[in-house]
Amino acid sequence: MRRRIAVASAVAAVAAGIVAAPAAHAEGRGDIRVTRTVVNGGGNVIVGVKDVKRFTISMTVKDNSGVKKVSRVSAFNTANGYGPVDYLGSTCKKSNKTTSVCTATMQVDPAWIDSYGSGNRGWDANAVAGEWQVNATVQANDGDYWISDRIALFKVKRAASLTTDATPEPVRKGATLTVTGKLSRANWTDRKYHGFTKQVVKLQYKKAGGSYSTVKTATTDSKGNLRATVKASAAGSWRWAFAGTTTTMKVDSTGDAVTLK
Structure with a gap:
């Protein structure tokens, strides 16, 4: 025992x-x-x-x-x-x-x-x-x-998860790209992941072979969802990055690669 x-x-x-x-x-x-x-x-x-x-x-x-x-x-x-x-x-x-x-x-x-x-x-x-x-x-x-x-x-x-989805794919150069995502964290009461609300999350971008840099920030809504729009100037990958808190882990989403038409 x-x-x-x-x-x-x-x-x-x-x-x-x-x-x-x-x-x-x-x-x-x-x-x-x-x-x-x-x-x-x-x-x-x-x-x-x-x-x-x-x-x-x-x-x-x-x-x-x-x-x-x-x-x-x-x-x-x-x-x-x-x-x-x-x-x-x-x-x-x-x-x-x-x-x-x-x-x-x-x-x-x-x-x-x-x-x-x-x-x-x-x-x-x-x-x-x-x-x-x-x-x-x-x-x-x-x-x-x-x-x-x-x-x-x-x-x-508490463990956390973060997703990213950039649309449309591919996108015309100069057109609007919408990047969504969701930040969730572990809840030890019911042992499920729930949306983490009112959290500031960074939207980051990198060109192929480069490193990520922050473009803007967004705040999660009542369900942990994220949404931001940007102008597509070049092909590259987009991701959300959360710095974490004293009780929730730091997490970066997997990048979503977007090409130009």
Whole structure:
């Protein structure tokens, strides 16, 4: 049976960042410490509506007697304490006599997020997204131990999708080209994608062999739809690009190539 790690204590707001050491609050005995922590290789943890998301937490741990193990790792939202994540265990690799790099494997199952807080009045599964922190307990060969709080901060974000369709194709040079699209993001309550409303999205263009540059922006409507018109001056590809938010991933659509008549 998988181990469920859920912490629901109140947590103070903290500054953003991926790596944080030493811990903001800690207790224990001796000189063992976590000196560096990296979550998911330094990237955001993106969770969709179907696939189970696994990610790693890499911790550099030091003690004068050597590192024995990491006995516990937890992670949860810094604003509300929500932490629907499984701790699957950890392994340590010795770097030298005093230092080891220990890697914990964590797992988020979208099917569990909504049920995690279903007993809470007014529960919103999507409130899980945002800034999270890592806590860990480490042990040394000489019996030293340290319970480390907030050894790293990272972002858990809702997955997003973005489409582009440019018409007509082909288009006469100088004629009006209409570019539409839709921005959607994962909803962890019903595990479906819904239109992301009132978001500013960039319309970008590139010639063959070139790179994309922004032509104009548009705002998604009540269903997440996008629409813009441009003059077709040359053949090339068009796409929408969304910068993301603190709770939703960055996403660029696939380009739609348009030729001239």
